[in-house]
Amino acid sequence: MEVIIKTDKEELSKEAAQIVKAALQRKPNLVLGLATGSTPVGTYQELIRMHKEEGLDFSKVVTFNLDEYVGLPPSHEQSYNYFMYDNLFNHINVNPQNIHIPNGVVPDLDAHCEWYERQIQKAGGIDIQILGIGSDGHIAFNEPGASLASRTHVEGLAESTIKDNARFFEREEDVPRFAITMGVATILEARHCILLANGENKADAVAKCVEGPITSQITSSALQMHPKATIIIDEPAASKLERRKHYKWVYENKRKLYSAQ
Numbered sequence: 622m623e624v625i626i627k628t629d630k631e632e633l634s635k636e637a638a639q640i641v642k643a644a645l646q647r648k649p650n651l652v653l654g655l656a657t658g659s660t661p662v663g664t665y666q667e668l669i670r671m672h673k674e675e676g677l678d679f680s681k682v683v684t685f686n687l688d689e690y691v692g693l694p695p696s697h698e699q700s701y702n703y704f705m706y707d708n709l710f711n712h713i714n715v716n717p718q719n720i721h722i723p724n725g726v727v728p729d730l731d732a733h734c735e736w737y738e739r740q741i742q743k744a745g746g747i748d749i750q751i752l753g754i755g756s757d758g759h760i761a762f763n764e765p766g767a768s769l770a771s772r773t774h775v776e777g778l779a780e781s782t783i784k785d786n787a788r789f790f791e792r793e794e795d796v797p798r799f800a801i802t803m804g805v806a807t808i809l810e811a812r813h814c815i816l817l818a819n820g821e822n823k824a825d826a827v828a829k830c831v832e833g834p835i836t837s838q839i840t841s842s843a844l845q846m847h848p849k850a851t852i853i854i855d856e857p858a859a860s861k862l863e864r865r866k867h868y869k870w871v872y873e874n875k876r877k878l879y880s881a882q
């Protein structure tokens with residue numbers, strides 16, 4: 622795992638957007654996995670800026686979102702579909718036909734999950750997957766106990782996630798109890814996983830993800846098995862990492878090493 626510690630959310634957002642930009646310039650038909658929630662919003666704003674000011678072209682990009690609440694139609698303001706159009710898709714030149722987000726109101730959820738997996742395969746797999754992390758250590762909606770071999774499936778939300786996400790709804794009771802989520806194994810197949818986290822409330826989860834044992838109780842810890850996982854976090858989110866000085870040293874010196882070549 623590569624751990625990159627930035628001073629604040631703005632800096633980590635820029636770092637993540639730079640990685641996406643470089644990949645997109647190498648491969649215009651990049652297959653991009655996307656997350657919702659508060660964490661990636663700054664990265665999306667930076668990508669929008671790059672599109673508007675630097676002409677970064679998304680016309681051939683194919684996107685796959687990690688998850689969607691069961692029971693919320695795409696038009697619902699709290700659906701992840703709505704979130705993605707509002708925070709990214711409406712502001713860049715992505716082709717709507719290339720956008721994939723699970724649909725939480727289909728009659729056959731399991732068949733839809735299988736269909737979603739097939740779409741990812743058909744697209745040739747995900748090149749870069751952006752991830753956030755839950756305070757319980759989840760990636761996507763793979764809550765504690767979700768199989769590390771899971772594929773796209775329906776998951777029951779943990780009590781802590783319902784509480785965390787209640788801030789987006791009028792009442793806690795309104796938070797959907799189930800979600801369609803890419804599985805841990807689906808995520809691990811992405812060629813590059815980039816996990817973002819900011820704020821002290823993520824420090825515990827980040828420490829367990831990076832330095833704890835690999836366990837289905839902290840599904841993000843499965844990223845330790847990934848050949849190319851980049852963890853980009855701010856100082857408060859890094860505050861409980863025992864080896865944070867080492868990660869900083871490696872980051873600084875690796876740059877020098879490569880630039881000297």
Ligand code: F6R
Nearest residue numbers: 656657658659660753754755761
């Ligand atoms: C959202 C998702 C979740 C969030 C996580 C952190 O698509 O997959 O795993 O990334 O719950 O959410 P925020 O960023 O709101 O703290």
